[in-house]
Amino acid sequence: MTAAKTLPSWDVLTKHGVFPEANHDEVARLNFLTHLNVHLSASILPGVKTAFDTQVKPEFEKEHGREPESRHEVRNAMLKHPYFQTWSALRRNTMEMRQQAGRAQVLRQIENLVEKVDGYNQGAESLILDDSVQIPNNVGSVDIHCQPGCYYTEYFENDVTVAASYDLGLFVTTAGLLGTLSDGGGKAVGNWLQDNHPEFMPKRILDIGCTIGHNAVPLAQAFPDAEVIAVDVARPSLRYAHARAKSMGVNNITFIQANAETLSQFEDQSFDLITTAMFWHETSHSVMPNILKTINRLLKTDGLTLHLEQPQYHGMGVYEQFIRDWDTYFNNEPYWGPMHELDLKQSLNDAGFNGDDMFETGVVSSVDEKIFGKREAGDAGEDYGRAPVWNAFGLWKR
Ligand SMILES: C[S@@+](CC[C@H](N)C(=O)[O-])C[C@H]1O[C@@H](n2cnc3c(N)ncnc32)[C@H](O)[C@@H]1O
Numbered sequence: 001m002t003a004a005k006t007l008p009s010w011d012v013l014t015k016h017g018v019f020p021e022a023n024h025d026e027v028a029r030l031n032f033l034t035h036l037n038v039h040l041s042a043s044i045l046p047g048v049k050t051a052f053d054t055q056v057k058p059e060f061e062k063e064h065g066r067e068p069e070s071r072h073e074v075r076n077a078m079l080k081h082p083y084f085q086t087w088s089a090l091r092r093n094t095m096e097m098r099q100q101a102g103r104a105q106v107l108r109q110i111e112n113l114v115e116k117v118d119g120y121n122q123g124a125e126s127l128i129l130d131d132s133v134q135i136p137n138n139v140g141s142v143d144i145h146c147q148p149g150c151y152y153t154e155y156f157e158n159d160v161t162v163a164a165s166y167d168l169g170l171f172v173t174t175a176g177l178l179g180t181l182s183d184g185g186g187k188a189v190g191n192w193l194q195d196n197h198p199e200f201m202p203k204r205i206l207d208i209g210c211t212i213g214h215n216a217v218p219l220a221q222a223f224p225d226a227e228v229i230a231v232d233v234a235r236p237s238l239r240y241a242h243a244r245a246k247s248m249g250v251n252n253i254t255f256i257q258a259n260a261e262t263l264s265q266f267e268d269q270s271f272d273l274i275t276t277a278m279f280w281h282e283t284s285h286s287v288m289p290n291i292l293k294t295i296n297r298l299l300k301t302d303g304l305t306l307h308l309e310q311p312q313y314h315g316m317g318v319y320e321q322f323i324r325d326w327d328t329y330f331n332n333e334p335y336w337g338p339m340h341e342l343d344l345k346q347s348l349n350d351a352g353f354n355g356d357d358m359f360e361t362g363v364v365s366s367v368d369e370k371i372f373g374k375r376e377a378g379d380a381g382e383d384y385g386r387a388p389v390w391n392a393f394g395l396w397k398r
Contacts, residue, residue, distance in 0.1 A: 008175065
């Protein structure tokens with residue numbers, strides 16, 4: 001029998017210099033939502049599988065004389081089942097409540113937050129905003145994961161509402177998995193490079209779709225002598241990202257507002273390492289090829305491009321695909337499914353790389369002891385948020 005685990009409290013998050021404050025009720029609300037999410041995935045979700053195995057699948061087989069052959073057939077059949085309906089509605093609701101809670105918390109202190117952000121950003125050459133950058137359709141046409149205003153909407157001058165709300169709400173969906181600075185992905189990449197390629201010392205690093213910079217910062221810390229460029233189209237996110245990094249004493253990142261489909265301000269072969277983190281599933285079939293071509297143009301020969309992303313559907317059972325695909329239909333993530341069914345080798349070939357050079361790997365994040373306490377001897381397996389393995393794909397350019 002395993003000992004009951006205490007669920008982490010939102011309040012364990014590190015309060016960097018522009019992190020929104022929270023009062024007692026706000027912390028309680030965020031904890032309620034976090035723990036409801038954990039309950040839904042740990043205790044309720046297995047029942048969805050039972051409903052599929054014992055009722056929905058046999059009924060489908062009776063009607064069609066065969067098993068469901070695609071995630072779409074599974075979804076269409078499951079949509080009628082009340083257990084799935086309940087789980088799905090609750091999950092959607094926790095996301096909507098996360099967005100409402102985060103937004104209200106930020107808006108009640110927005111003047112103060114903007115003042116703090118301005119304090120770090122005033123006159124800084126390491127924050128380059130460009131009014132002429134248009135929000136591309138993949139970002140502008142949908143409030144991704146139910147986030148009001150997506151990553152880019154500004155309600156007044158120097159606004160950072162959407163970014164601060166994103167920062168404080170990440171914990172609710174991930175329940176500590178990302179660490180106290182939500183930087184587990186970037187840290188995992190730094191560790192993976194150190195363990196597997198200790199000789200690789202990139203001098204110039206590009207992080208694409210950096211949002212609030214939480215995965216660019218650990219890379220900049222892992223390579224303090226490198227120049228890091230972090231790009232995004234979203235001004236509020238970049239303002240917040242820059243101030244956040246400065247408040248943490250990280251000075252080797254320049255945050256630039258730019259569309260990664262072109263990046264014409266950078267010369268060919270001018271980066272040693274180009275990264276993205278949880279980025280591709282928010283790009284469309286028209287945008288992704290352009291960005292891959294840009295990466296090919298900007299990456300030096302012998303340079304590395306490495307991408308943290310959820311695994312592709314290829315080779316997965318149709319039920320697992322259906323569950324992973326939930327976001328596509330019920331969480332305002334319309335690109336999620338189409339991206340995860342791509343043949344990435346082919347996409348890399350089409351962008352001018354040699355797709356056969358592509359590798360897939362798991363990069364392991366270190367346990368954040370501030371959240372989960374010390375690992376006990378023999379405690380090697382994955383254990384609700386400890387040492388999660390991040391799926392990654394990449395390629396050394398030859
Ligand atoms: C899912 S978020 C990425 C999250 C972040 N990289 C992380 O570490 O978790 C996607 C980000 O990519 C940005 N984005 C989407 N399309 C872009 C494009 N064409 N050029 C630059 N940024 C883009 C969005 O504004 C958003 O901030």
